[in-house]
Amino acid sequence: MKKVVIRQIYRDFKNYENQVLEITGWARSNRAQKQFGFLMINDGSFFESIQVVYEENLENFKEIQKYRVGSALKIIGTVNLTPNAKQPFEIKAQEVILVGDCPEDYPIQPKRHTREFLREVAHLRPRTNLFSAVFRVRSLTAHAIHTFFQDRGFVYVHAPIITASDAEGAGEMFRVTTLDLHNVPKNEEKNIDYKQDFFGKSTNLTVSGQLEAEVFALAFRDVYTFGPTFRAELSNTYKHAAEFWMIEPEIAFADLLDDMNLAEDMVKFIIQYVIEKAPEEMQFFDEFVQKGLLNRLNTLLKSKFHRCDYSEAIEILKKAPKQFENKVEWGIDLASEHERYLTDEYFKAPVFVINYPKEIKAINWWIST
Template sequence: MQTKRSKIVDLLQAEPPLAEVRVKGWVRTIRVGKQVTFIELNDGSCMGNLQVIVAPETPDYEAITHTTTGSALEVVGELVASPAKGQRVELKAATVAIIGLADPSFPLQKKRHGFEFLREQAHLRARTNTFGAVFRVRSVLAQAIHEFFAQRGFVYVHTPIITASDTEGAGEMFRVTTLDVGAPPRTEAGAVDDNQDFFAKPTYLTVSGQLNAETFAMGLSDVYTFGPTFRAENSNTSRHVAEFWMIEPEMAWADLDDDCELAEAFVKHLLRAALERAGEDLSFFDKRIDKGLIARLEQVAAADFARITYTEAVELLQKSGQKFEYPVAWGKNLQAEHERYITETAIGRPTFVVDYPKEIKAFYMRRNDDQKTVAAMDLLVPKIGELIGGSQREERLDVLEQIIAEDPGLSAEDYWWYLDTRRFGTAPHAGFGLGFERLVMYATGMENIRDVLPFPRTPRHCEF
């Protein structure tokens, strides 16, 4: 009976000697010497490679010496202590089987490749140190998200990907249709006849699961969504993609203070999980990508988050004496440079900014008694600014109906079901949204959102 495959991450921590070890992985480098051949093998389970020692008496030695970078191998041998500096163990090969010989044109040779080039090789870039680390950290964070909510009794809800509602009211949505776009059916007036489409109305890929999650919070109290969302925004910045993932909890019986408390606990839990479970990968990022990363993550995970109002934030910025690229004025959105100044200089720790002007926030946010602001919050963190956005939701039917009636971009007919949740047993509730990719960027120090998604979707680019 064959021995089972051992993962390299386990072997690098094992105590030698170990006989009959079987590993499978891809060749990072191969060096053929006069007396022996050295192969660096990686299986993606960790950053480190396992050095394989192949002696000339090994079966098929000549073929092994012609193995190319990127080839898939199966090696059986003895794990022994390594006399070489910088590694504890190595594998003395008894047999080496070439499972998949890589063509010599394999594009990821032993040299540094730019991120732009690697985006063109997204189907192969998981084999590099940087992207192997990115996606291991992403996996740790995703599991920690479910862990956090499970510990608190939240119910995981799968909200629709196809929707007829625009949660944010921005209108930048992908249309979903089965109509022949070259020759769609027409009404007598010449307009496209949406009644003949699959859903008999215009439908789109969702920009958020929030509104659906709110309906479940009105029956299950504490729920969350974690799924893909889409924006048809024609933007090519380092922070925008067309397809991304969102985490959106909703809590019944909760106000804005409860929302902030959950968000603070959530961020701390996720950063601690990354620090505890992805230490090797974070050390790589700290050394190669973003010096000071680990110290910053530890500082945020241990901090007591501050809270200030939007009005106080504007006054703080106006009195700072700083020259900002974007002017500061009450009623305008805070920009990343303003947010970073607050967290890095003025207050020096993560900060919740609450009670924003109603004109710059979404329709569903609860109106405050001053009639000028809403019970909204943004969590600002050092280096990037906003990480989380949330609010107490407007639970009063009459107020919500008035807001929708006053907004030319909204229709009560489209939101009849949403209004029903206020009509039939309304209750205070609150929630927030966290863009998963922004979290992964923050945890790894990667500066382009395209580099924390397996296959990024951007304007005019949908490869792979």
């Protein structure tokens, strides 16, 4: 018996015609009728489910009719092409075996759930379309990031996660300690005595791998970090996570133009890669999460990223036929509303704003001459 995953069959179904296969997966729906029924089976290898037809002649037909959504099943059957149906092929069952039953109160239904509800059933939400799509795309994105840099000869630097260093302009840090918080040791000046802590000094979770990457760039030339970073900002927005992954390339002997070209190429490469490798998932996002997403991404792939001097950006904003909440004048740091106007309304494309006043940037920035 040939064991296959559903991704294989979908990608090559014509070559599987009339073959007897064994598939395993979880029921997404079960539409039982009097003399036959249809099971939708998802095995996690692919976004789409596969349709299995079962008929009255199966000895456990009555039981199969009652298999609930969520049940784990093993099916042996033949691949039939169905060119006139909604799906290009289906499996006609010779055997349907219940591997694991699913309780009556299984909470995931074949319908839309809110994300707030899915958070309460966190152990089951990877089985939903939304999480299936998100985490496969996330996995592909990570692979695309590595592929992009590795193909260009960059060295992947693993910056430490526990560190004693801070970074430029980063936010609040999570402390890492083995000290007993109910009985913190004090030194003679009545300050916390970090000499008794695990590392003998105050440490925290990294807010950025930048400093390590810079050090390595001065030896390996082109390097990047890609890993988790942590910030203890009390920001209640969907954009701000306490733990998030960050890419930080550092390139020696490069100028600002090299840097911008690299960033533009990277963003385009990743988008291209994901659209190509996860068309079903991206289609799902386009339809149910953000209408017009694919159109926006394809437009972005074709457009040149704009480059705009800070002073020029200020002039554009001053002339904007629009009232900003934060007043625009030379010397300010751009707020989200200003950035949104530049990208969404003025340039209608991604834009680099360069040559900021040195007063609002960190000390280690290169000064234009």
